[in-house]
Structure formats: structure tokens, C-alpha cells
Amino acid sequence: MKIKALLALTSLLFTFSTNTFALDAKNCDQTPNFDFNKVLDQISKGLGKTTLKDGWYLTNYNLKIESDCTTRMKIPDLEKFYRNTMAEGTACMDRLSKKGIGKLGSVNNQCLVKLFEDKSNPPKLLCGGWPFGNDVWAVGSFPGSSKRHPYLWLSPNITKLAKENPLELQATIFHEMLHNCGYTHSEGIEIPYTCEQCCFSNDISADRKQSACNICGGKYSNEEDPAYIKDLFHWSKEHLSWGNDMRQRVYLASMRSKNTKTFTLVVNELGLASDQKNTLLKIFETKDAVARKNMLKDFSNKYATDAQKNLPLKSLLEWMNRD
Numbered sequence: 665m666k667i668k669a670l671l672a673l674t675s676l677l678f679t680f681s682t683n684t685f686a687l688d689a690k691n692c693d694q695t696p697n698f699d700f701n702k703v704l705d706q707i708s709k710g711l712g713k714t715t716l717k718d719g720w721y722l723t724n725y726n727l728k729i730e731s732d733c734t735t736r737m738k739i740p741d742l743e744k745f746y747r748n749t750m751a752e753g754t755a756c757m758d759r760l761s762k763k764g765i766g767k768l769g770s771v772n773n774q775c776l777v778k779l780f781e782d783k784s785n786p787p788k789l790l791c792g793g794w795p796f797g798n799d800v801w802a803v804g805s806f807p808g809s810s811k812r813h814p815y816l817w818l819s820p821n822i823t824k825l826a827k828e829n830p831l832e833l834q835a836t837i838f839h840e841m842l843h844n845c846g847y848t849h850s851e852g853i854e855i856p857y858t859c860e861q862c863c864f865s866n867d868i869s870a871d872r873k874q875s876a877c878n879i880c881g882g883k884y885s886n887e888e889d890p891a892y893i894k895d896l897f898h899w900s901k902e903h904l905s906w907g908n909d910m911r912q913r914v915y916l917a918s919m920r921s922k923n924t925k926t927f928t929l930v931v932n933e934l935g936l937a938s939d940q941k942n943t944l945l946k947i948f949e950t951k952d953a954v955a956r957k958n959m960l961k962d963f964s965n966k967y968a969t970d971a972q973k974n975l976p977l978k979s980l981l982e983w984m985n986r987d
């Protein structure tokens with residue numbers, strides 16, 4: 665059913681897009697490049713100028729901005745910033761598809777177009793009544809999560825981020841928009857973080873960025889693909905200093921390790937001595953829950969110092985201790 669829905673969307677977009685693509689003269693095969701600004705220009709027909717009504721700005725490209733957001737950035741700037749972010753992010757994902765790095769880039773662009781095309785339920789940018797504390801910068805809804813979906817909710821800390829590191833704010837906005845398309849951090853291939861890093865980062869090395877782009881583009885069909893796990897670890901290694909993010913990613917990778925083969929791949933990425941690897945594998949394969957817990961306790965005590973230095977190992981041990 666899902667595949668059929670996607671195909672239907674593809675043909676819709678194809679019909680719609682005949683005059684929304686620009687030809688790139690440098691492109692030898694004359695494949696049209698995706699231009700989100702042109703898509704938004706089409707959408708803006710009939711919407712007129714940005715208007716304020718009942719505490720919301722309705723922009724001329726069908727994004728609703730809560731008026732509370734204007735205490736962080738003035739409306740023309742915020743509208744423009746958001747629009748540029750979407751144009752840059754979608755162009756980046758289009759390039760991935762054109763380069764043959766999976767098909768997700770164009771699938772996700774189609775999803776984003778559809779969000780903006782829905783005039784009965786426009787995408788929303790919320791800024792008021794932030795309930796999530798200081799550590800969270802933004803939250804994006806995913807389908808079925810709330811009556812208000814689709815929305816992107818920005819924390820008050822964003823004012824600072826917009827001034828000090830606009831690229832990071834772009835990354836954050838694009839990340840949350842991918843949540844609007846249904847991606848989470850708890851299932852499947854890690855898309856929001858890899859796409860934000862592929863499309864909006866200048867602080868990671870080229871080869872690690874390539875790993876992020878491989879994942880974002882959808883090069884791997886499922887999360888048990890050995891090459892996916894390799895890329896996941898390779899990309900996130902650089903961010904050891906991001907403690908929590910790194911732990912989360914390893915946690916996710918290990919959570920998917922329902923079988924010995926995948927578990928072994930995860931363990932192989934942790935840079936452990938072979939006796940540690942073998943013991944962990946033995947623990948993983950032990951069926952008796954009490955025996956497994958005891959073995960894990962022994963391991964954790966014996967290698968407590970290693971686990972303090974190796975965050976992914978710490979994360980893996982925490983995960984193994986959960987069930």
C-alpha cells in the first residue's frame with residue numbers, strides 16, 4: 665500500500681513540476697534540477713502577501729508562523745531564512761538522488777512539497793510556550809503525533825543560535841522538517857541527523873560528510889546492512905564530544921541488533937580488544953536472563969575504566985542491561 669501511495673505521488677509531482685524545474689546548462693544529461701523556490705512560487709499563487717490573523721502570520725508560501733516567533737526574528741527575515749533553508753536542503757537532497765546515492769532524496773523532496781501544497785493544513789512554525797527545557801533546541805511533529813501536525817517548534821534559545829551560528833539553525837530546521845515527513849530516531853535508518861549533517865555542516869571532514877550523505881540519500885535499504893552500520897559509526901565518530909548524540913546513535917544501532925550478525929558488526933566498530941569482543945558476544949547469546957545479567961555485571965566492573973573512556977561502549981552496556 666505504501667509503495668502505491670508513493671508512486672501516485674510521484675506521478676502527481678511529475679505533472680505538477682513541468683514548469684517548476686530549471687534546466688542547468690552545465691548538466692550534460694540535461695536532467696532538470698529541483699528548485700524548491702519555484703515550487704513555492706507556484707504554491708503562493710492565490711495566497712497574496714503575508715498576513716497576520718489570530719496570532720499567526722500566513723506567509724505567501726503557505727507556512728504559518730506563530731506571532732510569538734517575531735520576538736526572536738523579524739518576519740521578513742524569518743520568512744526568508746526558512747524559505748532559503750528549505751531551498752538549500754531540498755537542492756542538496758536532489759543532488760544525492762542525481763548522483764545515484766539512493767532514492768530517498770527525491771522521495772523526501774516530494775514529501776516536503778506535499779506539506780507545503782496542503783493549504784487546508786499548512787506547515788506551522790511555533791515559538792510560544794516552550795515546555796521542553798533548555799537542552800532541546802527544536803521539536804518537529806511526525807504524522808499522527810498531534811492534531812497540530814505538521815509543525816516545527818523552536819526553543820527560545822534559537823535567538824542566540826540564529827545570531828551566532830545560522831548554519832546550525834538551518835540544520836535544525838531541516839532536521840525537524842524531516843520529522844514532519846515521518847522520520848524518527850527510534851526506528852529505521854537515521855535520516856534527520858544524517859541529512860542535516862550532509863546538507864548543512866562545515867565542521868566535519870569530507871569523508872565523514874560522505875558517510876552522512878550516503879545514509880541521508882538512502883543508499884541502504886535497511887538498518888541491518890553492514891555498510892550502513894559502518895557508515896553510521898564512521899560519520900558519528902567525529903562527534904564524540906557530543907556525548908549524548910553519540911550515545912544515542914550507538915544505542916540505536918545496537919537496539920537494532922536483534923541478531924548475532926548485526927550485534928557483531930556493532931561490536932566490531934567499537935575498537936575493543938578481541939577478548940572483550942568475544943565476551944560481549946557470549947553475553948549477547950546467553951539465553952538465561954539471570955546468567956546474562958551476571959555476566960554483564962562482571963564485564964562492566966572489569967572494564968569500568970574503558971567504558972568511561974569509550975562512550976559507545978558505555979552506551980552499548982547500558983542497552984544490554986535494559987532487558
Ligand SMILES: [Zn+2]
Pocket residue numbers: 839843849856
Ligand atoms: Zn530529531
